[in-house]
Amino acid sequence: MSKKISGAEFPLAKIFSSDFDYVIPSYQRPYAWTPIQAGELFSDLYDFYLKEDKEDTYFLGSVVLIKDEGKPQSEVIDGQQRLTTLTVLLAALTNRATGQIRDAFHRYLCEPGNVLEGLAQKPRLTLRERDRAFFKRYVQDVALDELLGLDPAQLDNESQRNIQANARLFLQRLEAAFGTDTQAATQFGGFLVQRCFLVAVSTPSQQSAFRVFSVLNSRGLDLLPTDIIKSDVIGKVKPALRDDYNDAWEELEVETGRDGFAEVFGHIRMIYAKDKARRALLEEFRERVIEKVPSAEELVTKVIEPFTQAYLVAKHAQFVSTANASEVNALLGWLNRIDNSDWLPSAMRFLAEHDSDAVYVCWFIKRLERLAAFMHVCGHDVNGRIERYARVLHALEKPHSMAQPVTAVELSDVEKQTFLQHFQGEVYLMAARRRSYLILRLDSFLSDGAATYNPAVLTIEHVLPQTVAAGAGWATQWPNIADQVHWRHRLANLVPLTRRRNSQAQNHDFERKKTAYFGGKQSVSSYVLTTQVLNTPSWTPAVVEQRQRDLLEVLSNSWDLK
Known part of the structure; x- marks a missing residue:
């Protein structure tokens, strides 16, 4: 398979044609554009449309796709917010039109199908599983009046509420701009599909597509390495279990926040690798973690889930126990005051396995805070800290308990003496x-x-x-x-x-x-x-x-x- 990266500028008439069959992968963020972003887009388009030069073209930005040359299947790496919003705008124009004009607009929303060309009838854009049926039912089948009649509070998620709000916005803006003048609205629609362009950057390689996305400074919402890792992992889960694992993954992401979840993956990499990261998280996590775990299901249930829960306890000082909880959480509070998070992998590894032993947790976290404070006060650099914590992580892989605790977390006599000397200076x-x-x-x-x-x-x-x-x-x-x-x-x-x-x-x-x-x-x-x-x-x-x-x-x- 060729790894060639190709890019070309296409009018929306081509972007929303049988040349492209867009799918939003499950690891992508939900649709997040609000009427603020949608309103800015409409204003930019309408102001440009009113210019005297009717031959000038409007550039809408770029989309990054995983796509084999000559095949329509297109996995959207970057650009889902624009593609979804433009689809809603085209649906609003379709909603106002009648007869042949309505049919013409609707072709940009759905592939009508052609038996002779082997084209099945289907939507041009397929959203994430959670919003797919909703988007098809109300937007791509142009049931906007029904959509606006739904109670926003009863919709399943924020993505669907954004879709509804933006559909209402576009209908209102089109009414304000054109009223009952169907010819003027049709001319605006012609401008949209003929004179508005997107650059489609395509590559058959996921890694290459992600690299392209990383260097493009577009107006889309950022992907994180964890989004790509999610695609790898959830895609390997047994089909019957995939929805449950996807939901579990998203719950963890909601609990930690996207940036916090990315931090969790960096710490899991350290737990497994026990050395300083030298390459991108995406590459190192695949090599140092994913390849070490027997199955995708086990990676989620025995690695990502328990370590994420341990991260939340450590990061937010939320240890729960009938004994020692206040002391442990106070110590975790002090650890979080330190200007680095290199201590977190050790805390996560310990808490994921021993959180039910409150006495041992208190013993360990007390010594971990002392170790972290020692390196913080004495000014150890990142290499020294990682090397020292690696000793703790190695020790945590061996059997240990309160009866035979992990001694690697203790300060040596030399470290104690060095600590005392810094107090005296x-x-x-x-x-x-x-x-x-x-x-x-x-x-x-x-x-x-x-x-x-x-x-x-x-x-x-x-x-x-x-x-x-x-x-x-x-x-x-x-x-x-x-x-x-x-x-x-x-x-x-x-x-x-x-x-x-x-x-x-x-x-x-x-x-x-x-x-x-x-x-x-x-x-x-x-x-x-x-x-x-x-x-x-x-x-x-x-x-x-x-x-x-x-x-x-x-x-x-x-x-x-x-």
């Missing part, structure tokens, strides 16, 4: 996300987990100012510049605030800074760390040194780093 000079995570996590340890942290604004401020002016009160308490330099950016001298920086207040003396800046309008703070400072009578090198020891002890005990 100049924390303020860390990247903002790493610094904020450490300080808020420390604050949560001090509050025994009772505090919640959702500030619209978070700043980390110095108690001892970064710059001590000569002759100021701070200079009296901190006469040794070396002490100032040593403690300025360390943990003990930092407090979290839910307010924007005030450059002048930063240099106030200690008492004024506490009351006017750290404590806010009511002289209280949302943070235990800041409240401790508010309750401290003086801020000297000895006070800060003791505070540093105390805070390091809290971190060491809470994360079990000794």
Whole structure:
């Protein structure tokens, strides 16, 4: 079979002819154009039609098809929104016409069939299974009056409501433009099919069609690799089970959202591959996952479904249990604050298999948060993180339980020592996300987990100012510049605030800074760390040194780093 990519510009009279037999594959998104997009299309067409130059042509964009040369069968990879909307517009024109004009318009909606040419009677465009019969019944058979009489709330889905709304819109716009002037409406229809063009890009290869789609910047709605994977997988399910598996797949997509579902597939790839992705998800998922699972049915029920459910639990902190649920969900909340999601495959793999053992879940997630926090605070790059989590994923493939837990998720003695060293350094000079995570996590340890942290604004401020002016009160308490330099950016001298920086207040003396800046309008703070400072009578090198020891002890005990 030739892999040749071909593209040509065709008028709609050719686009909606027996040369093309369009099918919208099941993995495509539902029809999603609303009267906003449909109205813009009609306005563009009508304004162009009114131009004086009656020979000029209007370009409608492109469609990408999987199609063998010389054969009409065309699987639509990109362009279903345009093709469906244009079909509704042609149906609206057909609805207004009578006699031979109506028959002529209707030929663009349905192939009338021809025994001599071997052409069966059928619609030009076949929608997804869920909307196929509806679209044929009301649009392609031109029963628009009945369609508009249906209660939108009783329609099966949003796609059908969009079809109904756009049919109503087109009928209203045609009435406003042409009224009872059937000749003018017919002329507009002639303009539509003769002077409006689409570029049809065709290739017999699915991979090639998807690549073409990826580089074309069209007005269609984006496909994701998961849509193509769905086509591969559902197409291999036994025909009798295909509808049930398709529905199950779409339910998972609805629960996660399209972008979230794509993220799930990336994490499943990591669970199987245990290394950094080096090629497109579509290619790697086929090679690293699909080829490793015996059947399409098993891929859905034993891989995609359980891992998606585990993803939802981990991503949204929704663990349910009669014991430990609040602690587990709090830990998951902290994991989701980390600026990467490399921890998720390990969480998904564990939760998919052991979510019924609440004690073991709590044990594992507590250590996973510590591991993730260690790499986050210490600034591990993506390669280091993936390599470290791969060790956990390898261990999770072996038998394990609370009696014999997965030790790969534990920090080694060297990792613990490295973690402690970062606490002792100049924390303020860390990247903002790493610094904020450490300080808020420390604050949560001090509050025994009772505090919640959702500030619209978070700043980390110095108690001892970064710059001590000569002759100021701070200079009296901190006469040794070396002490100032040593403690300025360390943990003990930092407090979290839910307010924007005030450059002048930063240099106030200690008492004024506490009351006017750290404590806010009511002289209280949302943070235990800041409240401790508010309750401290003086801020000297000895006070800060003791505070540093105390805070390091809290971190060491809470994360079990000794």
